[in-house]
Every structure is written in structure tokens, then in C-alpha cells.
Amino acid sequence: MLWSKNLETGIDMIDEQHKELFRQIDILLDIKNENRIEATLDFLGKYIVKHFTDEQNMHAQAKYPKAAAHKEYHDNYVQTFRKLKEKYIKEGPTVTNNMEVNKTVVGWLKDHILVHDKEFAQFYKSLP
């Protein structure tokens, strides 16, 4: 499992969705049957957008001062994911593509959670 306890923000909804994201990435990296790649990437792509939307709604509701910057990180990530998805569908689970998923998707997500989602969680928990 790619998710680990240090990624916990303490906000249940966000943590549950992060776990699901990593579970889907685990599935993707484990695929032996190339026919399933597109469906898994589709699901993952949609789930990423849903998760970001939920987070952004939470930011708006909490009047989070860094909401706009945070949304920009999300938007850029969606673009990166789309490009990777196209490449992955075209070329399949090559060693290079799996490495790229690990670096781009997993690495980015972990860094984003550790820095930006945790920063929001701290703000959120300090609200009266």
C-alpha cells in the first residue's frame, strides 16, 4: 500500500479519499492485463477531479485564505495526469511509464498532501 500514516491530515473525508486514490494507483501499477489500464486510468482521473472538487468546496466553506493557490496546484496536476494517461494508454505499462506514475503521480500526491493539505488541515482545525 502506497498510503502511509504520516500522510494523515486528521480530516476524515480528505483522508478517506486520499486512501482511495492510493488504492487505485496501487491497482494501476499492479495491472497485468493491458485491457484494464484504460478503465483504471479513467476511474482514477475522475476520482482525482471529484476529490479536488470536494477539497476546494471545503476550502471555500472554511474561507481558506490560500484556496486560490491550492486550486492552481490541483489544476496543474489534472493537466499532468491527463498527459500521463494518454501516454500510458498508447504505450502500456512499460517500465518507463510505471516509473513515471510513481514519480509524477505518487510523488506529487505525497508532497502535495504533506505540505498543502496538511497546511489546510491545520487552518481548518484552528477554526472556532
Ligand SMILES: [Fe+2]
Ligand atoms: Fe489538495
